[in-house]
Amino acid sequence: MKGIIMCCVAMLPAFEISGCTQRNSLPPVAINSPTPAPQYSPQVAKPVPGAPLFTTPPTIAVEPLAIEPQNPWKPEAEVRDWEYIVIHHTASTTGSVESIHELHSKKKDKSGNTWLGIGYHFVIGNGNGMPDGSIESTFRWREQMHGAHAGDNKYNQHGIGICLVGNFENEPPSDAQLAAVKKLVGVLKAEYNISSDHVQGHRDVKATACPGKYFPMSEVASSIDLPVYGATSPAGTNPASKMELAAQK
Numbered sequence: 203m204k205g206i207i208m209c210c211v212a213m214l215p216a217f218e219i220s221g222c223t224q225r226n227s228l229p230p231v232a233i234n235s236p237t238p239a240p241q242y243s244p245q246v247a248k249p250v251p252g253a254p255l256f257t258t259p260p261t262i263a264v265e266p267l268a269i270e271p272q273n274p275w276k277p278e279a280e281v282r283d284w285e286y287i288v289i290h291h292t293a294s295t296t297g298s299v300e301s302i303h304e305l306h307s308k309k310k311d312k313s314g315n316t317w318l319g320i321g322y323h324f325v326i327g328n329g330n331g332m333p334d335g336s337i338e339s340t341f342r343w344r345e346q347m348h349g350a351h352a353g354d355n356k357y358n359q360h361g362i363g364i365c366l367v368g369n370f371e372n373e374p375p376s377d378a379q380l381a382a383v384k385k386l387v388g389v390l391k392a393e394y395n396i397s398s399d400h401v402q403g404h405r406d407v408k409a410t411a412c413p414g415k416y417f418p419m420s421e422v423a424s425s426i427d428l429p430v431y432g433a434t435s436p437a438g439t440n441p442a443s444k445m446e447l448a449a450q451k
């Protein structure tokens with residue numbers, strides 16, 4: 203190597219010694235060949251007589267589970283004993299977690315106690331007050347508290363309240379809202395082992411039009427869990443999701 207460096211200095215006297223010293227780790231080919239050597243020999247690309255021109259690459263089973271997001275709504279608090287999901291609409295054209303929280307903070311229960319705040323666990327925006335299709339959890343979900351949305355104690359205690367901004371007595375939810383609520387319902391069903399017939403509209407548990415005649419309740423109730431939980435495994439039985447859930451506790 204020392205000999206090569208000496209050669210380098212001899213062949214390229216214009217090099218400063220310091221520069222040459224800095225370059226002494228370069229492979230000698232760079233010095234002797236002004237143009238870079240091709241990385242691949244052209245002969246490699248020539249077909250070998252008798253050999254197939256193309257080969258089929260082996261089929262690799264891509265595991266989609268690795269790239270799907272995990273349940274992004276895992277609460278920090280210990281998980282409540284959820285049995286139902288109850289769907290609502292705001293029956294208004296605009297709304298957000300904040301605006302609903304403000305409204306609900308003025309409400310009182312049958313005993314005259316003021317509500318703690320927004321009664322739902324999740325709100326899905328429609329582009330007026332919250333981005334279209336955005337899903338926001340509320341303090342009730344983060345702290346795994348009972349809801350104040352169903353008008354029925356069983357469903358308030360054991361029902362996850364999801365409210366979509368909009369009036370679905372007049373029009374259906376937006377495509378983004380529908381996709382969002384199906385994703386959320388699918389994840390919650392899988393995570394908490396809630397069956398499709400326990401995903402209900404507010405009108406199924408109380409005399410109300412909520413969530414409106416244009417809300418596709420049966421389509422949303424039958425939302426399947428995300429591939430991350432295993433398309434063929436029964437909802438909520440994926441051991442990985444259970445282990446993660448346990449780790450969160």
Ligand SMILES: [Zn+2]
Pocket residue numbers: 289290291351404410412413
């Ligand atoms: Zn409702």
